[in-house]
Amino acid sequence: MQQTIHTTAITFPEIQLQTRDAHKLRGYFGNLFREHSPLLHNHLESGQSQYRYPLVQYKVTGKTPMLLGLNEGAELLTSLFLKVQELQLDGLTYPVLSKNIRNQRWKIGVDSDLHHYRYETLWMGLNQDNHQRYMQTEPGQERQEQLKRIAISNILAFYKAFDLLLPKEQRIMLSLQVQEKSTRFKDQHMLAFSGGFTTNALLPDFVGLGKSVARGFGTVCRV
Incomplete structure (x- = not known):
């Protein structure tokens, strides 16, 4: 099963x-165009966070600032393109x-071929619960299997955001090749990962997978 997104x-x-400046882009554009759409900052009118896959994402890849919009987010960015005259950071x-x-x-969706993707920015695959489980697991195969399951669930969550639910007979296959890295996030040291994966899943270039994708983490590109 496959579908098309824009x-x-x-x-x-x-x-x-710098890569770490992505959250500053989010703050700037979220305020600059606040009246246009909550998609730009992923908050409801009440100010509460909107817990859904962000359709507008802010990234710095190869030192170049990027705004990425998906579906409604893509249409929104197209309409705002000419209005961007400067960045204030x-x-x-x-x-x-x-x-x-x-x-x-x-x-x-699932493809008949395998594709290799590289994490252009660090992947934050662990949340509070599975981080503790990960640290209690012996380094090696068991940790890799845990990360593999998380990477697959990241892809399924991405698909679900666009109403793509795979039938049981279509399984995502994935081989993960990552290395542990340390990063600072909201003034805390966090465990993250660099590297990539090979899978039969189709993904657009520059979408984010995992935690904090609106701030640029987990950005993938096909190699």
Whole structure:
């Protein structure tokens, strides 16, 4: 079973930022266009967080800032593209001298071929519950199996966000190749992972999987 989704990627090639600056992009654009749509900041009108897969994501890959929209988020970014004249981050103003927009359509679902994906930004696959279970497990095969199950569940959660529920006979196969890394998130040290995976699942380039994808974590690209 497969279906098609639409993405819009906006990049600012003349501005260079650090990967950790992605959350600053989210804060800036979420405030700048707050009245346009809650999709930009993933909060309800009450101010509460909206617990759904974010349809607008903020990333820095290869030092280049990027906004990625999916389906309604893609349409929203297309409508706002011409309005972006500058970025204001940490008290600094970056004039937008050039910007690129790319609209694409992607198949998602299980494929008959295998595809290799690389994490362009660190993958935060562990939440509070499974982090404790992971640390209590001996390093080696058992930890890899746990991470593999989490990576598959990340893909299934992504599909579910677009109402794609795979029939039982269509299983996601996945081989994970990752290494432990340490990162700071909300002023705390967090365990994250670099590397990639091989799978029969189809994914659009630059979508995020795992935790904190709106802030740029877990961004994948097909190799």
